[in-house]
Amino acid sequence: xxxxxxxxGTGGHIVPAIAVAxxxxxxxxxxxxxxxxxxxxxxxQIPGEVKFIDVKPVxxxxxxxxxxxxxxxxxxxxxxxxxxxFKPEVVIGFGGYVSGPVLLAGKLRGAKExxxxxxxxxxxxxxISSLFADKxxxxxxxxxxxxxxxxxxxxxxxxxRDKFKAELSSAMRSGKxxxxxxxxxxxxxxxxxxxNLLFLETLKKIIISSKEIQKIKVFHQTGxxxxxxxxxxxxxxxxxxxxxxxxxxxxxxxPFTDKIGYFMGIADLVISRGGAxxxxxxxxxxxxxxxxxxxxxxxDHQFKNPLKLFKDACIIVRQEEKGRFEIIMSEIxxxxxxxxxxxxxxxxxxxxxxxxxxxxIVDILKS
Numbered sequence: 001x002x003x004x005x006x007x008x009g010t011g012g013h014i015v016p017a018i019a020v021a022x023x024x025x026x027x028x029x030x031x032x033x034x035x036x037x038x039x040x041x042x043x044x045q046i047p048g049e050v051k052f053i054d055v056k057p058v059x060x061x062x063x064x065x066x067x068x069x070x071x072x073x074x075x076x077x078x079x080x081x082x083x084x085x086f087k088p089e090v091v092i093g094f095g096g097y098v099s100g101p102v103l104l105a106g107k108l109r110g111a112k113e114x115x116x117x118x119x120x121x122x123x124x125x126x127x128i129s130s131l132f133a134d135k136x137x138x139x140x141x142x143x144x145x146x147x148x149x150x151x152x153x154x155x156x157x158x159x160x161r162d163k164f165k166a167e168l169s170s171a172m173r174s175g176k177x178x179x180x181x182x183x184x185x186x187x188x189x190x191x192x193x194x195x196n197l198l199f200l201e202t203l204k205k206i207i208i209s210s211k212e213i214q215k216i217k218v219f220h221q222t223g224x225x226x227x228x229x230x231x232x233x234x235x236x237x238x239x240x241x242x243x244x245x246x247x248x249x250x251x252x253x254x255p256f257t258d259k260i261g262y263f264m265g266i267a268d269l270v271i272s273r274g275g276a277x278x279x280x281x282x283x284x285x286x287x288x289x290x291x292x293x294x295x296x297x298x299x300d301h302q303f304k305n306p307l308k309l310f311k312d313a314c315i316i317v318r319q320e321e322k323g324r325f326e327i328i329m330s331e332i333x334x335x336x337x338x339x340x341x342x343x344x345x346x347x348x349x350x351x352x353x354x355x356x357x358x359x360x361i362v363d364i365l366k367s
Contacts, residue, residue, distance in 0.1 A: 030051070116361070164260060219263050
């Protein structure tokens, strides 16, 4: 079986594609874009041969959108040129602007076509690709997708990488100070400036207003853009306050990590956006979490993702709800009871849910 896997744009699209690529036996080719940093970062982790397509995202209106649409035609030609040699029997797209042109090229070559939708609301690229797909594979059984796509949809779960599982297992076996609360904050592979600022400003307010907080260590993935700002905030705003009050506080700051499983494993609390990848990884790890959805995400999927999966076993806070976030974090940092209750709820809710869909996807591709 010759399989082409295509994904691009962000780690949220590329990481589940890698999970499936790692399990495919036989000839395989991975196609991604070359206009985003995430594609460059993750390309070294992709197993097998990798090809790059020049295509721009279709976003917004005006010249930007027009430029994206114009880039589709040469991208299809590039994909057809690649397929002259590879001759795929199966093409599976994991979303992102690069998926559409490659899937269409695969269709023109007579390949069997699959679209994987990771979110609870189907994005534009996957809606178009679903028109000519043989099957649509869903992470969420109740995902909001067009009726024509629903007729050929299959619920599979979300692909979790073996690397994530191994790091998670190893980290959870390692011992740590029982009194220490580890907090992992991540805005995804690209980071999130507003999420970083909300957390930092809230942490500062809690430290100022508190007579005592628990022993805390923060592992903060900032994204490339926010790294210097976040580092400076801790140095100028947080540490002087912590030292003055004598609180036990430490932090590790990094722009990007490919060891998400490790940090999930050692975390007592995860704070993140509501992208499908992070939501399913948190669920797989059975960790207490506070999700702060990206405002104006397509179809509000970053709010719906954790809500559909966790029900009431997690906390979801809108970015504008600064006061509510401060109340929640203050309770967590001052008293371990709330965190323990959150842990029990998520372990109970996730006990009977099959998260990892990697093997099921590979089986469908082979059928």
